[in-house]
Amino acid sequence: MNRIHTLFETKKARVLSIYFTAGFPALEDTFPIMEAAQAGGADIIEIGVPYSDPVADGPTIQDSNMIALENGISLKKIFDQLKGFRAKIHIPVVMMGYLNPIIQYGMEAFCQKCKEVGVDGLILPDLPMQQYQDDYKELFEQYGLVNTFLISPQTSEKRIREIDENTSGFIYMVSSHSTTGAKTGISEEQIAYFERVKAMNLKNPRLIGFGISDSETFTTASNYSNGAIIGSAFIKTVKDSKNLSEDIQKYIQSVVN
Amino acid sequence: MIKVDEKGFYGKFGGAYIPEMLHPNIEELKENYEAIMASQEFQDEFRGLLKDYVGRPTPLYFASRLSEKYGAKIYLKREDLCHTGAHKVNNTIGQIILAKKLGKKRIIAETGAGQHGVATATVCALMGMECTVYMGEIDIARQHPNVERMKILGAKVVPATSGSKTLKDATNEAMRAWINNPVDTHYIIGSVVGPHPYPEMVARFQSVISEEMKWQLKEKEGRENPDIVIACVGGGSNAAGAFYHYYNTPEVRLVAAEAAGLGVLSGKSAATTVLGTPGVLHGSKTILMQTEDGQVVEPHSISAGLDYPGIGPVHAHLFDVGRAEFVAVEDKDAMAAGIELSQLEGIIPAIESAHALHALNMIEYSKEDVIVINLSGRGDKDLDTYIKWGGY
Numbered sequence: 001m002n003r004i005h006t007l008f009e010t011k012k013a014r015v016l017s018i019y020f021t022a023g024f025p026a027l028e029d030t031f032p033i034m035e036a037a038q039a040g041g042a043d044i045i046e047i048g049v050p051y052s053d054p055v056a057d058g059p060t061i062q063d064s065n066m067i068a069l070e071n072g073i074s075l076k077k078i079f080d081q082l083k084g085f086r087a088k089i090h091i092p093v094v095m096m097g098y099l100n101p102i103i104q105y106g107m108e109a110f111c112q113k114c115k116e117v118g119v120d121g122l123i124l125p126d127l128p129m130q131q132y133q134d135d136y137k138e139l140f141e142q143y144g145l146v147n148t149f150l151i152s153p154q155t156s157e158k159r160i161r162e163i164d165e166n167t168s169g170f171i172y173m174v175s176s177h178s179t180t181g182a183k184t185g186i187s188e189e190q191i192a193y194f195e196r197v198k199a200m201n202l203k204n205p206r207l208i209g210f211g212i213s214d215s216e217t218f219t220t221a222s223n224y225s226n227g228a229i230i231g232s233a234f235i236k237t238v239k240d241s242k243n244l245s246e247d248i249q250k251y252i253q254s255v256v257n
Numbered sequence: 258m259i260k261v262d263e264k265g266f267y268g269k270f271g272g273a274y275i276p277e278m279l280h281p282n283i284e285e286l287k288e289n290y291e292a293i294m295a296s297q298e299f300q301d302e303f304r305g306l307l308k309d310y311v312g313r314p315t316p317l318y319f320a321s322r323l324s325e326k327y328g329a330k331i332y333l334k335r336e337d338l339c340h341t342g343a344h345k346v347n348n349t350i351g352q353i354i355l356a357k358k359l360g361k362k363r364i365i366a367e368t369g370a371g372q373h374g375v376a377t378a379t380v381c382a383l384m385g386m387e388c389t390v391y392m393g394e395i396d397i398a399r400q401h402p403n404v405e406r407m408k409i410l411g412a413k414v415v416p417a418t419s420g421s422k423t424l425k426d427a428t429n430e431a432m433r434a435w436i437n438n439p440v441d442t443h444y445i446i447g448s449v450v451g452p453h454p455y456p457e458m459v460a461r462f463q464s465v466i467s468e469e470m471k472w473q474l475k476e477k478e479g480r481e482n483p484d485i486v487i488a489c490v491g492g493g494s495n496a497a498g499a500f501y502h503y504y505n506t507p508e509v510r511l512v513a514a515e516a517a518g519l520g521v522l523s524g525k526s527a528a529t530t531v532l533g534t535p536g537v538l539h540g541s542k543t544i545l546m547q548t549e550d551g552q553v554v555e556p557h558s559i560s561a562g563l564d565y566p567g568i569g570p571v572h573a574h575l576f577d578v579g580r581a582e583f584v585a586v587e588d589k590d591a592m593a594a595g596i597e598l599s600q601l602e603g604i605i606p607a608i609e610s611a612h613a614l615h616a617l618n619m620i621e622y623s624k625e626d627v628i629v630i631n632l633s634g635r636g637d638k639d640l641d642t643y644i645k646w647g648g649y
Contacts, residue, residue: 052420052552053538055432056276062419074550099274100537104551125276126537130264150277154439159280174278177440179433 003092003120004146004169007043008205008226015227016218016256017044017207018234019096021064022081023073024050025239030081033238036245038091040252044207045089046123046229047082049075049097056125058181060232064239075105079113086118094148096123107136111143121146121169129166137166148172153193157200164202173197173208173225181232183211186220194224218255230255259504259571259580265453267574270544273452274537278436282444285359287454293358294351294461306350307465310383311340313347315466317473317629322601327617328624332483333604333632334470336495343607343634344463344495345376349445351462353380356443363387363442367431369396369424369491370561371403372634373447378412388412391430393423400561403638421555424565428539448492449569452540456497456569463498470629471502478627485622487512488631489612490583491527491563493572495633500581510582512620513572514612516558517585527556528585529568530576538566544573559588559642560608562634584619586612594618595636596649607634608642 007015018037022030034045050065050073057065075097085093095114102110102124114122122145127136129149140147146169151160154177163171175190176183190211197206208221209229221228234251241247265271265287273283293299307313315335324331336344349366356364364381367390368374374390381388390407394416397404407414415434420426428450435444449456449463471481486503488496490513503509518526526532533544538553545567546554558564568576575581586594595611598604606614610633622628636643643649 053425053429055429055539056278056436058433059419066420069552076550098537100547100553101551103536104534104547104549126274126540128273128275128277128280131272131274134264152278152439154281155277156281177278178437182437 002144002146002169004044007092008170011043012226014222014256015043015207016041016252017046017227017229018042018252019046019048019229019231020234020238021048021050021061021068022078023068023071024064025067027071027073028081029238029244030078031085032244033248034085034089034093036248037252038089040249041256042091042252043227044092044094046094046096047078049078049095049101051098051101054098056179058179058232060181060235064235075101075110079117082117092120093118094121094123095119099124099126108139111139111145114145115143119145121148123148123172125150129163133166150174151197153177160197160200160202164204167204170205170207170226171202172229173206175208175210175212175221178210180210184213186211186217191224198224215255215257259575261453261457265457267571268577269535270542270570270573270577271453271456272542273540274542275452275540276436278439279432282435282439283452289359290355290454290458293355299354299358302354303351307347311346311350312338313465314469314473315339317470317477319477320602323598326601329622330627332627332629334466334499334629336466336631336633337604337606337610337635341376341379342637343372343376344466344498345373345447346379347465347498348447348459348462348494349373349376349380352443352445353384353386356445357384359443361441361443363389363438364445365389365391365431365434365442366445366447367391367424367427368447369427369564370638371396371400371407372562372638374412374414375403375406375410377445378407378410381412382410389434390414391417391427391434393417393427395422396424396427396561423555425553432539448494449497449571450492450539450541450567456541456571459494460497460501460571463494464501466495466498466631467500467502470499474627482506482509483629484626485510485512485620485628486631487514487613487616487628489514489563489609489633490568490572491516491565491609492567493569495631497569497571499631504580511575511580512582512584512616513575514616515583515585516560516563516612517587518557518559520587521585525557527558527563527565529566530583531585533567541570543567543570544576559591560612562607562609563612582620584616586615586619590615590618592646592648595643599649604632605636606632607636608639610634
């Protein structure tokens, strides 16, 4: 059974997913960050695959992508770094990245490699549902990879239902109409959207992301969903860290407790 | 058949690879643009403005001294005489009327050299709409007069400080701005790039170029079809407009001139079909310049308008199926062709368009052939480059 499914069977609330950029702040930090995130209490790890043109991301994640690329990261290198990670990491791991680097790697080779190293799922923000169904659905299923779609406050109820039908892991609820890291805090309007989606009784669990940065926003988001995703705020934590392992664990504990 | 399909593909290229946050915007556009464009009300306003505001039809000028020199019947389609100095305004007029009909209040756009930014700021002033133009920080520094032109026209110019700080990053910033303002804002993309339906929509607005060419050639040559049409390709909007009504007329040869920069193998080039491979950029599958790891490479051309790492998906398809001939023109040859036209015909072309002119030296034709070169823009904006280049 896929680790994402197992997780949501046993844990229904306050699930914390941590996004980080592979190869950042230093090239070889990929695995140590994963280890520290797990030790700190993260439930899911999202490995960001750096790209030169990340259109859905704000400055914090853009900068981390640029630095990681300058450090020499590539998909090949990431898979090298992930070799054997399952000996130490038991929580679900998801790859998040834009399509182009994956297409160049080769979609099937990528899926095969994900399975081989022990990746459980994918989040590809510029792969829309239609293209997924036309081109990649069978492939992802063949390699046991759970694909996650995003929804936003503008997504129609009809489309949310369609996405729910075509998802088998979790739904990524983008908290506001924004790029990553653009807003802090949660407004009344966002709460109304969280409630609206909650009332739809979707079959898939929902995690709320974008604008989640601390214990307060994590708790608010978790009140209306199964948990939340932290990206930009986590990147900021690792960026300035002198002691990665300690700072990461401290940060995650400050969010979940 | 060269035609976009229902999902926005030209053969293998096109589509709409966009974050879910943009799905409603793109759907709204896709579902409405054809009906709006087909309406009499839209057509009246669009055609009226093209005539009285832009100055269309633009002349199809028989360039006799150029013809004599090259040994063919060469016509220039004078898009350089459009208001604002280039073909770009055909598209911005169309899109702003569309935006109004969709009830949008704000306009955003990306720009490289500033030509599309100026054309957008112009129509926003005309319609009294708020306008924000994203422009790479490096381009802002090297295209200062156009930055000021946009500001005089009342637009706000926002520097794109991410990535390589040029056109591709300005496009990223505009897309991000659209994600952040999805309801009241329309994004006027300046070329036949981006997610479906943009490439086809922009091509249709620009198709007025080949529409006019047909009746103008009929008047002058007694036939609608030239033997050859030549246009430069960065993203490819002027080429799409000049080729549009000839896509499916195989006896008309289509020639696309890309920018080879300092030379195709120099590492400083923008010859996408030579150096590029299939991939996804700015929402569509196309041919783009990238590393083997799939990171987008910064191109180089002396002409800012051709300085783009991809090409529109329709051009990727024309290349793929061999419908168009692609030539790669180096900076030095484009500059020489620009100076040559200036002194043979008294027309200083934009350096972009000069690439199309040099293609005359790279393709075969005979004395009887009727050739139309799309002179997409005028050289005023490039005076600094001409002056620094010298040689005239």
